[in-house]
Amino acid sequence: MKDYFSANSSEYSKFRPSYPNDMIQEIVALVNTKDKALDVATGNGQVAAVLADFFQTVYATDISENQLLQAPQIQNVIYKKMQAEYTDFDANQFDLITVAQAIHWFDFEDFYKETYRILKPDGIFAVLGYGFFSANGDSDGILWHLYEDILGTYWYPERQYLTDRYQGIPFPFNEIANKSFTQSYTWTFEQLIGYLETWSATANYKAQNKENPIALVYDDLKISWEKGGKTVTFPMFLRAGKLKRE
Numbered sequence: 635m636k637d638y639f640s641a642n643s644s645e646y647s648k649f650r651p652s653y654p655n656d657m658i659q660e661i662v663a664l665v666n667t668k669d670k671a672l673d674v675a676t677g678n679g680q681v682a683a684v685l686a687d688f689f690q691t692v693y694a695t696d697i698s699e700n701q702l703l704q705a706p707q708i709q710n711v712i713y714k715k716m717q718a719e720y721t722d723f724d725a726n727q728f729d730l731i732t733v734a735q736a737i738h739w740f741d742f743e744d745f746y747k748e749t750y751r752i753l754k755p756d757g758i759f760a761v762l763g764y765g766f767f768s769a770n771g772d773s774d775g776i777l778w779h780l781y782e783d784i785l786g787t788y789w790y791p792e793r794q795y796l797t798d799r800y801q802g803i804p805f806p807f808n809e810i811a812n813k814s815f816t817q818s819y820t821w822t823f824e825q826l827i828g829y830l831e832t833w834s835a836t837a838n839y840k841a842q843n844k845e846n847p848i849a850l851v852y853d854d855l856k857i858s859w860e861k862g863g864k865t866v867t868f869p870m871f872l873r874a875g876k877l878k879r880e
Contacts, residue, residue: 649828651868652680653734653762654817661760662688664810664874665730672728672752674718674745675736679705681762685732686711693728695721719744723752734762738795742804750877759807760874763800764817767869769826770862776855784847785835793834799871807875815870823859826866827852 662668662685671689673682675696682694686708695716696702702713716722718733718740731753737745749759766781768774795803799814821829830836830848839847848855 649825649832650678650680650735651764651767651817651819651829653684653764653870654815657762657813657815657870657872658684660811660813660872661730661732661758661762661874664758664760666756667729667754670728671730671732672723674731674733675739676705676713677701677734677736679708679711679713681732681734682711682713683708685730689730693723719748721748721752725751726754727752728757729754730758730760732760732762735764735796737761737763737800737803738792746804746806753877755877755879758810758874758876760811760872761800761803761805762870762872763796764868764870765796765799767866769864769866770858772858773855773862776851776858780830780847780851780855781835784850785833785839788835788838788842788847790834790838799869800873803873805873805875806878808878809873809875811872811874813872815872816867817870818865818867820864821866822864823856826855826859 668689669691671685671692673679673685673692673694676682676694677696677698678701679694682692683706685692690710692711693714694705694711695714695718697715697717699715702715705713718736731749753759769777827848836847
C-alpha cells in the first residue's frame, strides 16, 4: 500500500466528505453477526467511528501514524498501524471488512489473499468510494479546468479506478451489492479550498512547481462560488460481496 496522505492528515480529517447514512445501513444490513469489524486504511477513522455503533469491536488499520493521530478515540475501536496487505490478525476473525477511498492504492493480489485469510467464511467485504463532485454551473467549469487541464498529469494513475467508480478493480467475491449513492453539503468557499488542498494532484503540483495550482483559478472560483448555491454533491459508490468457496 502507498502512503500519499500523511503530510496533510489534519486537512484530510477536516475537509474530506463522509459517507451517507443509507450507504452505511446498506452495508450493516448485509452482516449477520456483528461481533468484529475491520476498517482497512482507515485514515482518520471516519468509517470505523460509524461502524462502532453497530459492532462489538472495530479494528482500524492504516500505515500512516499521522492519519491515525487524527482519529477519534472510541471505547470499542482499536487502531493499529499496519499494512493492508499483511496483518497480524487471526484467521477467520472478522464479520465485516471495509475499505473506503483507498483500495486503489493496494497491491490487489496480496490484499485479497489476506482478506480471504482473516474474513469469516460468511463475512462481508465492502469497498466504498467517491468521485469528482459537482457544484453550480459556473464553478463546475472552473473546477473541471483545475482538475483536468491544470492537474491532469499530476494525478496518480490509480485515480482512474475512482473515475470508473471502482467498476474496474479486481473483485474476487460473490458480489451481492453494487450501488450508487450521493452525498451533498453546503460549503463555504474556505471549505471548498480546504478540500481541493487535500487532492494528491495538488500536492504533486506543489512539489514539482513550487507554487499552488489553486492560485491559478482562485479569484474566478471565489466569484463564481459566492454567486452560486454553494452546494457540492459527491457521487458515492459501494461494492460488497462474500468469499468464493470451492
